[in-house]
Amino acid sequence: MQTLSVICLFLPLAGTAVLALANTRISRPAAAWLGTAVAFVSFLAAVAVFFQILSEGESQRTHVFHLYTWAASPSFTVPFTLQIDTLSVTEMLIVSGVGSLIVMYSVGYLHGDPKERRFFAYIDLFLFSMLLLVMAGDFVLLLAGWGLVGLSSYLLIGFWHERPEPVEAAKKAFVMNAVGDVGIAIAIFFMVRDIGTTNYGQVFAQAPDVWAKGSADANWVALLLLLGAVAKSAQIPLHTWLPDAMEGPTPVSALIHAATMVTAGVYLVARAHPLFENAPNVMATTALLGVATLLMAGVIAIVQTDIKRIIAYSTMSQIGYMFTAVGIGAYSAGMFHLLTHAFFKALLFLGAGIVIHALADEQDVRKMGGLAAALPRTKVLMWIGTIALIGFWPTSKDQIMASAMEVGSTTAWIVWVGGLIGALLTGIYATRLMRLVFYGEQSEFVKEHLHEGHGEAPWVMFWPVAALAAGTILTGFLSIGFGAPNYIADFLSSSIPNVESTAAQDVLTTLIAWALGAAGGLAVWRLYGTPGAVPKLRARFAPVAIAAEHKFYWDELYTLIAYRPAQFVAVTLDKVVERWIIQGSITALTLTVRDAARGLADAQSGIVRQYAAVFAFGVVIVGAYLLTKANL
């Protein structure tokens, strides 16, 4: 199993190395297929590991492989350790499985791009980083993976660096993620100080003894880890980078900013659950941040006009659900939603990619419409994704709220209510997207730009999307709820605990959520069918609509509290310290030396009698001095 894990982890890195070193020596299609092949082989290795773990007994499913010692000092060592258990193998399957489908889709999407080879090198680097993050058996190694996914995310958001917007978006994502990275780093300092090691097993075993439950230190550790999770997973208050990250190529949005990297925060909370359970207040904070994010992002998604940004806000909202799940202790429910979301959100993004591709890179939904006739198969696939997003099937979202009912604390009831309101919002924005893109009259823009005979996407783009649709439907059976066997929770039980909701709670929550989602969807459908109804409704809720269109002014807030002060400090330092003190002192020094040199140069007149006079004068002075000393 160790060999297979190492193959799964390092093969994508080898792919990156080969692509980077071979450069133009291999053709573009060869580079693209090589990038895809390593992802698929990595996935096969992950599948093999999965079956090995499945064949083992419940109690022997956690494996720790010590590969070598990464850094050593007399009192503290960082080993390169992989921890393969049910939680990490689930993530490995998601990352490499969904990852290889998306890389394959990229073969078609990036076809003909001048930087095609670089794209596949980057995306393989991302796969390696993400696998390192989920397979690490040590917090330092986790942080290394955490930072590397941030780097690959930065490289891929800014992939089209000829335009200014992707570059800005990449910088924004990197800086906001760095805030989170610092949080995790400080949490690691706490572990080194109080426990003396950072590997998962020892930290989780000793944490409750070293840090008393609910004590300041316990809260700090959990809160700092939460800071990292919040930044990576685009939750309030560090969420503003995610919509901008949509400037990257669509497969990148699907893989990094929907299926895998942004859900790493959920994985972190689930992985470090002993630390979070040691700090109940931080757990509650996690859940409440999730509720706030899922509601806010849901409202913003309703008024967005860019197809990818709608899905991005939807992602933010769905990750909010996952945060509420891990915040109330329903870790398996959160991981299950992570799994289904990886499939259906990648599906929606790649479907949107096909639409964007067909319309010559147009992303504004107001210019779309009536595409159902032109893209019938894409329409069907997108419907599968939309139905999954609203929560009809799989019912992963409803199970989170059913678990909240079972938990029954105040926080849990806030989660329950917020989640149900979120279901209504999801119904509205998801249906609005489908209605605007695929139905109604074909707009002038569509008639002009839709390539005649272009039809559906090429097979290399279509089949991965179809596979994701199949995955969406099939993963739903892993946990149906209503008292049916919960395979995913049983499998994960050796790594993370779960909250078992009763069948009655499942039925009640699911029915309410379905009803709300359907109501939202039908209302939107009718609204957009009635001419003039949408502007009228918007006028009625003008303040909310305007605030939502401005994304609730978070960017403005950060400009005000972070960017402006930083700029002020920088400008002041430049004016005072740099220009005045540093440059000024050097200028003054040079001027002084120059003037002194000029004065001395004037003394050298070349007139012999002057020299003689000075000489005589000097002799007189010396003579006078000697006379005063003389003992006459």
Add this chain to the structure above:
Amino acid sequence: MSVGVVWFIGVSAILFGIGLTGVLMRRSPLLILLSVELMLNACNLSLVAFSRNLGQQDGQVFALVVMAIAASEVVVGLGLVVAMARRHAELDVDNLINLRH
């Protein structure tokens, strides 16, 4: 009666002053050389006077050395003056400022 050493020193000082004034005031290199000779001889006078006063021979020997040096100096100085005259340069030391640059 013997004349006190103070008189010799007085004459020597006066001669030295005249010589120094000549060096500072005159512009002709020839006259400057003459003035320098005057200053050197003023020194010689005082050296000899002190030698005689103290009854030691060192001062007289030193005066001979000064004369030798004065002769060498005149040779170099007059050589310079002749060189200047050959180049039809005006005999004025204030014009000799070319080395400044």
